[in-house]
Amino acid sequence: MKGYKDLSPSLRTIMTPGPVEVDPRVLRAMSYPILGQFDPEFTELMNETMEMLREVFQTSNHWAFPVDGTSRSGIEAVLVSVIEPGDKVLVPIYGRFGHLLVEISERCGAEVLMLEREWGSVFDTQEIIDAIQREKPSIVAMVHGETSTGCIQPMDGIGAACREADALLVVDAVATIGGVPVQTDAWQLDAVIGGTQKCLSVPAGMSPITYNDRVEAKVLRRKTIERGLREKGAAVSGLKPVASNYFDLGMLQEYWSPKRLNHHTEATSMLYALREGLRLVLQEGLEERYLRHQRHEAALVAGLQAMGLTLYGNPACKLPVVTCIRIPEGIDGESVRAMLLNTFGIEIASSFGPLKGQIWRIGTMGFSCNQKNVLHVLGALEAVLLWHKVDVNVGAALQAALNLYARKEEEQPC
Numbered sequence: 001m002k003g004y005k006d007l008s009p010s011l012r013t014i015m016t017p018g019p020v021e022v023d024p025r026v027l028r029a030m031s032y033p034i035l036g037q038f039d040p041e042f043t044e045l046m047n048e049t050m051e052m053l054r055e056v057f058q059t060s061n062h063w064a065f066p067v068d069g070t071s072r073s074g075i076e077a078v079l080v081s082v083i084e085p086g087d088k089v090l091v092p093i094y095g096r097f098g099h100l101l102v103e104i105s106e107r108c109g110a111e112v113l114m115l116e117r118e119w120g121s122v123f124d125t126q127e128i129i130d131a132i133q134r135e136k137p138s139i140v141a142m143v144h145g146e147t148s149t150g151c152i153q154p155m156d157g158i159g160a161a162c163r164e165a166d167a168l169l170v171v172d173a174v175a176t177i178g179g180v181p182v183q184t185d186a187w188q189l190d191a192v193i194g195g196t197q198k199c200l201s202v203p204a205g206m207s208p209i210t211y212n213d214r215v216e217a218k219v220l221r222r223k224t225i226e227r228g229l230r231e232k233g234a235a236v237s238g239l240k241p242v243a244s245n246y247f248d249l250g251m252l253q254e255y256w257s258p259k260r261l262n263h264h265t266e267a268t269s270m271l272y273a274l275r276e277g278l279r280l281v282l283q284e285g286l287e288e289r290y291l292r293h294q295r296h297e298a299a300l301v302a303g304l305q306a307m308g309l310t311l312y313g314n315p316a317c318k319l320p321v322v323t324c325i326r327i328p329e330g331i332d333g334e335s336v337r338a339m340l341l342n343t344f345g346i347e348i349a350s351s352f353g354p355l356k357g358q359i360w361r362i363g364t365m366g367f368s369c370n371q372k373n374v375l376h377v378l379g380a381l382e383a384v385l386l387w388h389k390v391d392v393n394v395g396a397a398l399q400a401a402l403n404l405y406a407r408k409e410e411e412q413p414c
């Protein structure tokens, strides 16, 4: 047999918009012994995870649980469960992940209405509200924080407009949950999807979601019980069931209810990881965590600008956990990224579609969002850019970041 070497992944400084570094407490949680999925000890951990998710999503919704799969599994579960073929779905798009919502909605048989904004900016909320009033969609699906462009969409008034038009508002908060306020109830969001591998700093592999009674009512219209689990004489809805078995929220919620109706086999180690990640978030405190993300973003931005680099996107709608930088003229962005990785062990990201080769993206998310990493990335980027003969202001970046940290410490002595 071919000899495979022992697994020994390099210790990286991961400054991408996900996946990011994971707290050792989460990694340790993943190494604990497996419990059966109906073992009361395990179902108690499931219940605790639901409780903590409600706090992080800032909701009193009963339903708050993870879908097994990466973040798009949560998006697919919500959309395939609420969209009935022919439903009108309005999708405001200002980057790659808005297009993902279109793609998934179309596959669910929706009639999709797209509202597009130039990448690097977001919508004036009134534009979205006007479109809701004009088009009267059944569902509005939109992204809160666009990692592809580093922009954040204000949400005020959109939830109220959806209620008035009797539309459901589905929000991708994959990049923002745990790093930026996401106020599910106050903003009247009907369903929200989070990601684990970004500001929650848990490995990829689960997608926490929450939804309210309005969503549940739509889901239950098409409720089915899997053929092999039906008891004799059980009533079956006459409507065509949700097109996916794995992502049918009606089935998933029965599994996450005290009934524990058998569905998939829960991903035990990922649940341990998510529970520990959520415990870390709540121990830090939501407000304190948001402030930490802002503090390190500010230091990073001060450093990049002092170096002489130009940020991409409208600063008025900058996503605090992702910073996009224009690649200087004539520079091979991939060569810079490769040198950062191979020489300094630092990973930053490129971008997609029209922005490919145009910008770099640096994440300041979760466990990766700390002073050591920000200073490390600024120092290394300066060295790599000098190596590539870019005319940067030598030494200025780290001094600007250090100044910012010193000021912040004076403001908030610890």
Ligand SMILES: Cc1ncc(COP(=O)(O)O)c(C=O)c1O
Pocket (backbone or CB within 6 Å): 017, 018, 070, 071, 072, 073, 097, 143, 145, 146, 147, 148, 172, 174, 175, 195, 204
């Ligand atoms: C805003 C946003 N939505 C959705 C996704 C899809 O997540 P995943 O790759 O975990 O399926 C991502 C991933 O980067 C994202 O940034």
